Amino acid sequence: MHTAGDTRHGSSGKRPQAHWLSALLLVVIVAAAVVAHAPGLRNEFLNWDDDRNFLQNADYRGIGLAQWRWAWSTYHLGVWQPLAWMLLGAQYVAFGMDPLGYHATSLAIHALNAVLVYFLCRQVLRLHGGVESTSENHRIALASASAAILFAVHPLRVEAVTWVSCQPYLPAVAVYLVAVMVYLQAAVKGHCGGISGRAWIATFLLYVVALCFKAVAISLPAVLLVLDIWLLGRWQRGRRARILVEKIPFMLVAAVISLWAIAAKDFNESRVPLREFDAIVRLAQSAWGVCFYLWKSVWPTGLLPYYRLPGDLRLTTPTYLVSAIVVITATLTLLLLRRRARKLLAAWLCYLVILLPNLGVVQIGQQLAADRYSYLAIIPLMIVLAAGLTKAGHVGMQTGMALVIPAVLVTTAMLTQLTRQQAAMWKTSESLWTATIKADPGCAVAHCNLGEALLRKGDLPTASQHLSTAIDLDPQFCFAYTNLGVLLCQARQFEQAAQCGEHVLTIRPSLKGLDLARAHAMLGQAYAGLRKDDLAWRHTRIAEQLGLPEASKMIEYLSGVSREPSTKPVAR
16 A cells, blocks of 8 residues: 555656666767767877967966966967966966877867756756656657767867867857856746846856856857847846846946957957958858858868868859858748747857857958857757757657667767767878868968978978968968978078068068067078178067077077177067
8 A cells, every 4th residue: 555655755766767867868978079089189289379379388387376467468369368278277287288188178178068068958948848757858858968969079079179279169168058057047937037136147257257268158148138039038028128237247248358359369460450341241251151050060071170261252152142042041031930930040049149250240360260160159059959859759759769869879970980080180280281281272371381390390392392382372471481481491591581581571461479589580590591690680689579489599599600789679
């Protein structure tokens, strides 16, 4: 005979089963992420910012006051990411200059992000549900885990996980996702469309922390507003003013961080001046980017570290025109169907809002797109995928899962294999740029960086070929001229090296910081070889002023062969 107490005990007995399922799914998610990206653990630091960020930059190394002061004040390589530098400094203390430790940290944070995607998917899918059955909970858990696994093992994640210089994206996304989940939980529990002050403060502080890791988190206030309107149902008469007031502090912080980010890019002279802004061209690039990340999510082949701006970047070019039509049509269609497709509209708008800062509206450098920009932006669409998998399971728990699970497993296996191949491509600078040139022979950046990698190996003839090709493709490419000058110095062709160096100093936008210092150091070496000691002293001292440690060796050499001029040079 069963008592009431027995009944309660029996019903609560289902909870351990649910907990065991969740624990098992979390283990599978983490394992999938590790297996897919494991080849990247053996990768080296690359000559794609890793050299300038880590190998040649002693300022971040450590966790002392000096390193923290530098982290909060520097615009190194045109970015402001103080918490990221502090995290990297801690990794230096733990691992020194062994890249394995940095790669392992990136992979660990990526696995954490995949787990957070699982929890976020589950939270959204259960948002408006009532008391759910055990089978429904299982369907939601399995669908959420499937979406998280596909997110974790997708080749588009490789750049963010395998490239150490890209690591700041990962903790920024982790904190961003926690902020969204805190906000969603508070909004659901809130009364009269409000959220508690404690939850609001927590979300706001998490937003600030995420921004201090990387400005990629800048979109959070807009995403929260989209969720208020299209997912949470808070946008009702009498509540709108309150909702907007909630977002004001977020927007103020976003404005400040945006100004800092622009100042950082201007410091590095990587932002295209506003006088060169062409709204139609930017529209074409932005629409193409929206479609590009969607297409590569479905068909992830031909992924590269550098997608160069083409010469035919115009809205009238068929590729960009079709992209614009697709984006506008999809947006208008979802707006027209907003009552029946609120969640899909919310996901689409979040995708667009997150991508917007990196779509080319403000052009940074000469890149058309970058795989890392999809890391955060694709998560809203992974939630849509989880919702679709849940509905597929409704065919019948056994029948539906019998169809969904094999499809997910096959897709996961295929994506994992592609990801492992993609991670191996990033193993060395030589392998990375060789693969890039194979896919895009006209990429001057790839030829320059491969030439530099070969120069460091001592393969001067092949390096010279690639550096000359880079200059032929882009006659104003500062880095190619500097590297070619270094090569010519090693070949004792000092006259040609000096010509390369002098030309670098005339190119605009000009080099900055250590990049400019290396150009001056190369000029100092070239003029020393020509026995033009006054010029050799001048350029070597400028390199020293700009903070190049290697300049001390040339100063020591010059001190032994000539007297330093009395007039001190000024860096330009």
